[in-house]
Amino acid sequence: MSRLISPSILSADFNNLGKDILMLNQSEADWIHFDVMDGVFVPNISFGLPVIQHVKKIATKPLDVHLMIINPDPFIKPFKDSGADILTVHFEVCNHLHRTVDAIRQEGMKAGVCLNPATPVHFLEDIINEVDMILLMSVNPGFGGQKFIQNTIQKVIRLRRLIEEKQANVLIEIDGGVNFETGKRLFDAGADVLVAGSFVFGAEDPKLTIHQLKNV
Ligand code: DX5
Ligand code: ZN
Numbered sequence: 001m002s003r004l005i006s007p008s009i010l011s012a013d014f015n016n017l018g019k020d021i022l023m024l025n026q027s028e029a030d031w032i033h034f035d036v037m038d039g040v041f042v043p044n045i046s047f048g049l050p051v052i053q054h055v056k057k058i059a060t061k062p063l064d065v066h067l068m069i070i071n072p073d074p075f076i077k078p079f080k081d082s083g084a085d086i087l088t089v090h091f092e093v094c095n096h097l098h099r100t101v102d103a104i105r106q107e108g109m110k111a112g113v114c115l116n117p118a119t120p121v122h123f124l125e126d127i128i129n130e131v132d133m134i135l136l137m138s139v140n141p142g143f144g145g146q147k148f149i150q151n152t153i154q155k156v157i158r159l160r161r162l163i164e165e166k167q168a169n170v171l172i173e174i175d176g177g178v179n180f181e182t183g184k185r186l187f188d189a190g191a192d193v194l195v196a197g198s199f200v201f202g203a204e205d206p207k208l209t210i211h212q213l214k215n216v
Helices: 015-028 047-057 073-082 099-108 152-165 180-189 206-214
Strands: 006-009 032-037 063-068 086-090 110-115 133-137 171-175 193-196
Touching: 006 032, 006 206, 015 206, 032 047, 047 063, 047 073, 063 073, 063 193, 073 086, 073 099, 086 099, 086 133, 099 110, 133 152, 133 180, 152 171, 152 180, 180 193, 180 206, 193 206
Parallel strands: 006 193, 032 063, 063 086, 086 110, 110 133, 133 171, 171 193
Antiparallel strands: none
């Protein structure tokens, strides 16, 4: 199992985004997480392709793009062209998930599938061997700074069991309400990657917080 940190720029200072990206370059962050929201799948609108294109020019870490949009298929190539390295789609919006995951990999990106808090892990049985990552939401998607949903720990344990049963080569990423306390429990339960937005960017020393989160 790995212990990776993917800070979410949803909580960065958009008036000084370049500065925050340079900070992440110098930090122990492994990836940079982008929360793309369409105002339809989730009750919020964030940012899209141009922001990712600009960050790509200065970022030295892989771009981990989380699409909270209802119709991801036509945007797979545009996100690749904008610089995404990992592209994650929601299980709840994909009528033909196998095809969508395949299209992401065909573009040369790592493919992730995300589950909302109410979507059970066993729905992944028949796709787990085709993906690179499963993202479990530990809050209802749409906003940073929400409270961690405790049931996520049980989901991580069940997902780790499924991955072992299926001998799948898949990372488990968790998104929402991550701090030192929930982060430690998530790593102990078998998570590989923690997304953290408000906890990192709201900290007095974000670089130190990333270091400490990695070593909880
Ligand atoms: C929520 C987003 C998260 C969010 C996490 O829809 O997917 O990535 O930025 O924020 P925190 O870490 O503040 O809970
Ligand atoms: Zn996210």
